[in-house]
Amino acid sequence: MRIKDVQAWWVRIPIETAKQHRSDFGRLTTFDSAILRIETDDGLVGWGEGKNAAGSAGEYAALVHLLNNEVGPKLIGRDAGDITGTWEMLYNGARHESAAAAGHAMPGLSRRGLTVAAISAVDIALWDILGKSLGQPVWQLLGGRKADRLPAYASGGWAPADAIGDQLRSYISSGGFKAVKMRVGAMDGAPHVSATRVKAAREALGPDVEIMVDAHGTYTVGDAKRFMHLAEDCDLAWFEEPVIADDKPGMAEVRAASTIPIAAGESETTRFAFRDLAVHGAVDIFQPDPAFCGGITEAMRIGAIASAFNLRFAPHLWAGAPCFFAGLHICAASPASFIIEFSLGANPMIHDLVEEEVAARDGMVEIPDRPGLGFTISEKFLEAHIHRA
Secondary structure: OEEEEEEEEEEEEEOOHHHOOEEOOEEOOEEEEEEEEEEEOOOOEEEEEEOOOOOOOOOOHHHHHHHHHHHHHHHOOOEOOOHHHHHHHHHHHHHHHHHHHHOOOOOOOOOOOHHHHHHHHHHHHHHHHHHHHHOOEHHHHOOOOOOOEEEEEEEOOOOOHHHHHHHHHHHHHHHOOOEEEEEOOOOOOOHHHHHHHHHHHHHHHOOOOEEEEEOOOOOOHHHHHHHHHHOHHHOOOEEEOOOOOOOHHHHHHHHHOOOOOEEEOOOOOHHHHHHHHHHOOOOOEEOOOHHHHOHHHHHHHHHHHHHHOOOEEOOOOOOOHHHHHHHHHHHHHOOOEOOEEEEOOOOHHHHOOEOOOOOOEOOEEEOOOOOEOOOOEOHHHHHHOEOOO
């Protein structure tokens, strides 16, 4: 089962004007990602995804070039089932043999960012291949699943105060969700504007629906505290990325200032960053993105850290189908997971890129039980949306 071919594309899918939304990322008119195809010499194909932007839009020429011209050639001829060895080879680079012999990491300077995004794409695709080769879903290879369905929350919420209640209620009615997430922070300007929107959401939904809020790291420590003080009577399930990922002491200060749980991690890569979040006492909930943090292999390591620190685990899954399905398998196998992110913004990279229906019912998402990651890429649709940079 040797790797024969590696091909990545920048896939850019337009979003209908009526379904576009505006956030701190601006108006999102396309959904972009790096989609990777790996084929073995016996004809098995695995699909992966790498990301270098937290929002759905982004520039992917550099990541795709890296995958096709630097990472891909290193994979040709390798055993596709040697997933950990491949991960460590790509992460440690020229020193990978020394690192393997010594038993500790020896990465080069490019140990974050695009390098780990590329590793993520490769790792997801290799797990897909391994599952298909053994006729088993990936969660089985990760140790089994704790449930065949997991709770999900509806992720969206950009409307102003006078419309946020209706927007979130529409999410609940669409999939029976019992938890919703809305955006706050720089998109609103002052903290009191965000707090007003959150208060309107709570009034509209009543006490029995969980509400999460996400600032995308756009507050200062002071403004995050102001927002929490203004929204302290809204019984928030979590406050996501209150400040930038690089300010871990600041995030710990925010966490200490309120009883609202803090969630973070979509902007973090590798287990080392999540170890620091835990040691700083900065978060209650880890949110690694499988297409950015290091793939399925690294996400499971991050989940183990969450479990060891008695924290919880809710991966960031605002992504394309390979990342989303990888997240389902990770959550099914992780003892620290408790809820799935389900995008209620326009997401053609999930719904149109694969042939299967991706849906939530009664607020739950089914865990795939087909071999590999459990989806079928619509190659005709993919070909039609390859962006030639």
